[in-house]
Amino acid sequence: MPLYVGIDLGGTNIKAGVVDETGRVLSSASVPTLADRGPDAVILTMAQLARDVAAQAGATIEKIAAIGVGTPGMIDFDHGIVLSAPNLKGWRDIPLVAALSKITGRLVVIENDANAAAMGECWLGAGKGGNVRELVMLTLGTGVGGGFVVDGKVVHGKFGMAAELGHLVLIMDGEPCPCGQLGCLERYCSASAVGIWATRAVESGQASSLASLRSKGQEITSKDVFDAAAAGDALAKQLVDTLAAQLATACVTLCRLFDPELVVIGGGMIAAGEALLSPIRREFTKRSWSAVKVRTKIVPAVLGSDAGFIGSAAVALHADRAAHTVA
Numbered sequence: 001m002p003l004y005v006g007i008d009l010g011g012t013n014i015k016a017g018v019v020d021e022t023g024r025v026l027s028s029a030s031v032p033t034l035a036d037r038g039p040d041a042v043i044l045t046m047a048q049l050a051r052d053v054a055a056q057a058g059a060t061i062e063k064i065a066a067i068g069v070g071t072p073g074m075i076d077f078d079h080g081i082v083l084s085a086p087n088l089k090g091w092r093d094i095p096l097v098a099a100l101s102k103i104t105g106r107l108v109v110i111e112n113d114a115n116a117a118a119m120g121e122c123w124l125g126a127g128k129g130g131n132v133r134e135l136v137m138l139t140l141g142t143g144v145g146g147g148f149v150v151d152g153k154v155v156h157g158k159f160g161m162a163a164e165l166g167h168l169v170l171i172m173d174g175e176p177c178p179c180g181q182l183g184c185l186e187r188y189c190s191a192s193a194v195g196i197w198a199t200r201a202v203e204s205g206q207a208s209s210l211a212s213l214r215s216k217g218q219e220i221t222s223k224d225v226f227d228a229a230a231a232g233d234a235l236a237k238q239l240v241d242t243l244a245a246q247l248a249t250a251c252v253t254l255c256r257l258f259d260p261e262l263v264v265i266g267g268g269m270i271a272a273g274e275a276l277l278s279p280i281r282r283e284f285t286k287r288s289w290s291a292v293k294v295r296t297k298i299v300p301a302v303l304g305s306d307a308g309f310i311g312s313a314a315v316a317l318h319a320d321r322a323a324h325t326v327a
């Protein structure tokens with residue numbers, strides 16, 4: 001049975017694993033990226049990790065049908081080049097596909113890391129067993145990331161920039177974003193943004209238990225806001241309600257664009273669980289079509305940090321099948 005290696009290249013760690021074509025994960029491992037040593041060293045580390053996980057799965061690298069790599073940054077998909085990856089020192093115009101396939105002798109394909117995570121959730125995570133082919137993933141962390149799976153495939157767009165959901169415009173003439181736009185979703189709904197909005201509210205004099213954190217000189221995090229809301233703090237509850245309404249609004253827009261079966265919410269903020277998901281679902285129902293039954297489900301991501309390598313393996317499987325179809 002064909003085996004695929006998926007690699008999730010992160011700024012801190014590289015995670016990889018072997019997945020077979022039926023979606024059985026046969027092995028996985030993680031090593032530090034050591035990005036300071038530069039792109040060549042990181043590519044050698046990825047090649048060694050691919051060999052190691054193949055061995056753990058009882059195979060050799062020669063038995064691997066294809067390798068998929070989920071990478072941060074901007075990608076030239078046509079040429080297999082990482083154009084820039086701000087979290088990886090020295091990664092500018094790196095021909096990752098050519099370099100890794102030269103070392104390993106395997107078919108190599110690259111994917112944006114957020115798109116890879118969406119593929120992972122579609123295949124073996126939130127969409128597992130459901131034959132899901134239409135899915136949107138929203139990742140709520142320090143920033144907001146996203147990925148679309150349409151008809152079972154990742155959507156790149158003409159210039160490789162599709163699914164930059166953190167920069168979906170939520171509020172016309174809203175908060176300035178470093179990207180140059182105004183009112184981006186990320187300025188309202190990332191974990192960092194929730195902390196910033198809480199800090200602003202407290203500093204404007206609104207009464208809250210969160211004020212004690214500020215008076216101790218601590219930063220307010222999104223976790224602090226959810227904890228305070230759970231303890232009954234009125235301001236924190238209001239912040240969570242606003243966050244849920246904003247995310248629900250984004251979900252309605254995504255449904256009008258893509259009509260997905262699932263909107264999968266992942267990232268660090270999903271640790272809040274139903275305290276985040278329930279109000280999003282409530283607001284989504286309230287704000288969505290009333291004339292048509294809304295069938296899209298809003299669900300949590302389930303693979304955590306494994307989504308990246310599993311989705312990268314899925315991308316490798318698709319590339320391998322496409323190569324054989326063409327041949």
Ligand SMILES: [Zn+2]
Pocket residue numbers: 166167177178179180181184186
């Ligand atoms: Zn932006």
